[in-house]
Amino acid sequence: MQLRDALDDYKRTAGHETWFPGERRTTTGRFSGGEGRLVHVDADGELRDFGYPLTGRTGLVRSRLGLSVGGDVTWLDEVPTEQRYVGDTTLIETVHETDAATVTRHDVTLGDAHVTRATLDAGDDGHANLDPDDCSLVVYARFAPDGRDDRIGQLRYEDAVEVYHADEHDFLASDTGFTDLRGQLPTTFQELLDDAPTDLPRARDGDRYEEERLSGEVIADAPFEDGVATVGSLLTDRVETTREAARASLDERFAELDSVEALRAAAAETTPSVPDATPARESVAADLRVLSLLSAESGLRIAGPDFDPYYVHSGGYGYTWFRDDAEISTFLLGADGRLGLGLDDWHARSATMYVATQRPDGSWPHRVWPRDGALAPGWANARIEDGPDVDYQADQTGSVIAYLAQARAEGVDVADLDATLVAALAGLDETLEADGRPVVCQNAWEDSAGRFAHTTATFLEAYSELALHGDGLDASALDADGDADAPGDAVGVEGLPDDLAGHAADQATRVYDALDDLWVPERGCYALRETPHGDIDDRLDSSTLSLASAHRSYDALGRSDSGAGGAVDADRLDRLVSHVEAVVDGLARETDAIAGLIRYEGDGWRQAGQGSEKVWTVSTAWGANACAELAVLLDAHDDPRAARMAERARDLLAHVSPGGSLCEPTSYLPEQFFNDGTPDSATPLGWPHAIRLATVALLDDADLLSAEPVAADD
Template sequence: MQLRDALDDYKRNAGHDRLFAGERRTVAGRFTGGDGRLLHVAPDGGLRDFGYPLTGTSGLSRSRFGLAVDGDVTWFDPSRSRQRYVDDTPLVETVHETDRATVRRYDLAIGDAHLTRATVEPDPDADRDADDFALVAYAAFAPDGRDERVGQLRYDDAVEVYHADEHDYLASATGLSDLRGQLPPTFPEVLDDAPMDLPRDRDAARYDEERLSGEVVVEAPFEDAATTLGTLLSDRSETTREAARSRLSELFAELDSASALADAAAGTTPTVPASVPERESVVADLRVLSLLSAETGLRIAGPDFDPHYQHSGGYGYTWFRDDAEISTFLLESDDRLELGLDDWHARSARMYVDTQRPDGSWPHRVWPRNGALAPGWANARIEDGPDVDYQADQTGSVIAFLARARGRGVDVDGLDPVLVDALASLDSTLAEDGRPVVCQNAWEDSVGRFTHTAATFLEAYSALARHGAGLAGDGNDGPEDDEFDDAPADHARDRAREVYEALDDLWVPDRGCYALRETDHGDVDDRLDSATLELASAHRAYDSLGDAPSTEADSSEADSTAGGAVDDERLDRLVSHVECVVDGLARETDAIAGLFRYEGDGWRRADQPGEKVWTVSTAWGAHACAETAALLSDHDDPRAERFAERARELLGLVSPAGALCEPTGYLPEQFFDDGTPDSATPLGWPHAIRLATIGSLDAHGLLTAEPVPADD
């Protein structure tokens, strides 16, 4: 998003009670991608690239589509358009109604290319043939992220927009009946109070308008009632001009129908077996996680709707907390639902190995396309600062996944020494009392000694204890060589016990729950926090150590019924805690129902007096209840069904028919009480939690309630 676009949005929406001015929102419309580019298709058909973090190319910053006849253009209206995904694929179909004709178009991103194929059906009263029409496209490219010092090269059927390294192409399968340039908004236009309606009319007085910008207006004529426009983003050092144009020509020839596009799209997302429970939800989750993934396997948190950091710290990066938890959820779901995601697990493990820092930890944020350090605010371990500005739970989350992946048989070079060094790194942030040191929290808005961080440590140590058989006593000359007196798996088991016992320090008897944190001043902050629901999964992981020796390395402790490590008193406390949190953070209005993040959360509330509902928190509540139900079932505790019922209720809120799921199948990050979705959409984390909750409930026969016997 260019600054001019952000300022234009500011003019349109400043003072709005539900929109944050200057953002590029994706709460409406659908994305296509999964194999390179990430391209948003708005309800009016406008296209915009969001894939820079995934590919390093910027592409389209904005666009607009319409229908022309005899020089008269009708721009498509979102109120007269409808949109859907074709089958299980990321192929987007949008139908535009106009007074003169109906246009049916299909959009698909394929690697570095994108095709818009459109067909036209004239209105019977229009007295026009289909081939009298042309598809009009206004497209603004930002090669190398620039909207100035940009130039154009023109051909009979295409235009090339370039700055330095990135060269972007727009071409038509039926040629271009019109092509004109357009300069970006001028300084007076930017400073004017009124927003701009683009594109403008041609300015004959500006000799440079035609060639010195990234903005073009083209008309592609319909032939046999169809036409196709294509774009391609390329690096000049990797793709020659001739190769780029040839690739678009080949795509035009190969994908010359809706069915051909659907066949091409089908190969970009995993195939979900028909027997999978809640299949519509599973398909949507895997589609979203595929869309948000780079070729490396690392994922952005969500499409970056706020690249100028006006109302957030940005979303187009990989956080190791979110990404590793998504990886763990996928690993568990694959085991339970047989989704065939082996390549995904291996890619994730390989990148975590490659991105580990010399001290055994993982940094705050990286670019998903290559693992390079990205802008962040929690890099104390790189800056040689105190661990206060470090998020230790991220390293814990990575260890938990890598240990489970190792137990499942994921084979990645260097995995064992990475786990040993990571174990030493985790130890370095564990205080003598058995709880993590003062650091930043999962929500990244405060510091202290958090229950959530302790939960990730408990889960990491437990997973490594269970799946660490055969790990050497030291790493590959890592930072803590010869650190452990015993085998790493046994050492991790001892540490898990320490953390398990230390959690008692955070118990709040008056509330019947665990505290949010101990502050850096030593006070107990007893507010309810949805992140503490991580305790459910952590206790399941720890419980599996009860009868399992460290030499055992089965595929998934989440499905083990060995049990026994969690004592009765702790089980009662966990039951009380999960119930207290899901009840205490519940909010229901006429429009929505769900859980908010934590008591007193004031972020992005605008004029709303209370906290906003979050899909992450609601899905987390569902998963925590499911995990608690499974743990209780392992202990033959009759309270299991009560928690399974609550899990199903919360899962329903984020399921495709639920109040917190958009018609697109997407889970936005947040909702206002009036039902207005807000922030990153779709957000990958809740989609992975939703998927894992289905798998957990199904694996334990709890996805549907037991039928109530009829009265005699």
């Protein structure tokens, strides 16, 4: 997104009740991709690239498509339009109803290429005399190679145009060539200062010779042949791909993708296939599609498409957070084991990148670029800086440990995995206070500091999983060659005992016992946090629902063959049931349009004019997952409350499942909703999709996905 676009949107949306001006929203439309490049096809048909964090290439920042009949252009974003995914794939079908004809588009992104195939249908309603050979597909496209909207040039060919700055070279081509091709300068300073937005593209200005060659903006006419016009764009690096190879690549795409069936078959290769017998198949397929779309080739994922790259109303979303990403990896690992989804490559790529991105002190940084793991802009990198550890999110390290320990147990074999776990264990110990709870740090929502119940839960789960699956781990796994970047070089691993699994079990028990310090009997729940000043903040917070899965891990440790640790006792079960029910009941919100859970009591973020907390899909899905985890834990203790918890899990799951009020017709889960049902913020957000997938798999595995309602007195 360029600043010109942000200012244009500001002019169009300032004062809107539920839109934050200056953003590029993805709450409508669908994405195609799954192999690097990520292209958004809005509900009106506009194309935009969102894949910079995944590939390092900016590509297409604005576009419009139109139908030209005898020289008269109808822009397709101004006519009635319907859109859908074709099956489980990332192939998008968009149908535009113009006065002259129906234009049916199929869009697919494959690697660094995006292809749009448009077909004309005059129908039997008075347009039978339409001559397709007198029609063309008009494409207005603005590219921003290397993220620039200045110092850009164009090279013209018979059937293609190349837009370049320095390293990134972007190509636009047509299978049928171009009957007209022209450039256009970006919005002028005077237009930017005008109160009214500028409609683009403009008419050709014969007095501005620079327009033809010195910008990233292109207007091209691609003629229809036999009622079909196909255009494609390709993002390349000048070192990796010559212009001759780039043009040949597009020609190959046009030749191979010469039908809707061919497009569908190619798109099907970008996402895992889902067996027909899979429970809640529509939901599972949608979740895997979203997580594929948000993934870089490295295996790391962006949290969501970056709708606010200038950080005007948020801190950005197009990065990898190790909390979100590791929890997604853990959810995928569990779901794969239960549903047989064939995701071995996903698990290995995630583990490899977690090993590669670990800091010498055993922790992980705040945010990284998913394409290569390089440090990304962030505000919680205290353990890299020379400041205090408060600006550090310790739960991220806990989440990564839990995943790596489980992946190790499942046979995921990557280099230096054991060394990474040993260093991470030492680093986790460094951030555990003498009282058995984590140090003062930032929370999961990244908006306050303290000693949080959620962070404590991640430590309990990390220690428990490491104790369960840490057989054979010892400090000798660390690289002792003196390499400054080797795992453990900056942590006190010399203080670790020989029996690391036993040590992790002891630490898990310390954390388990220390949770009593956060119990609030008056509310029947665990506190959100102890503030940096030592006060108890007893607000309800959906992140504390993570205590359910953490206790399941600890309980499994007590039931393991080693007998290390101890199973969850009856008093703690009572407290867990009380806590989960208090949080789910206390954070529940229902309007005429939506039903779900808010993030926490007093959450004021992105309220706009609503004046109250918004419903979050993460929180609602987390509620469903916590109830499911607790149901399975209770069932393991022969506790009759398990049935009630399972029912609550199904009820919450329904809100975020297809057909639920928090699941958009696109199949996407946006981060948030206003009370009137308007979706907001990052869409789709990967975290709730992974939680939904894991909850379906867990309930199905426990034969709890469907059941008779529980009687009130049960």
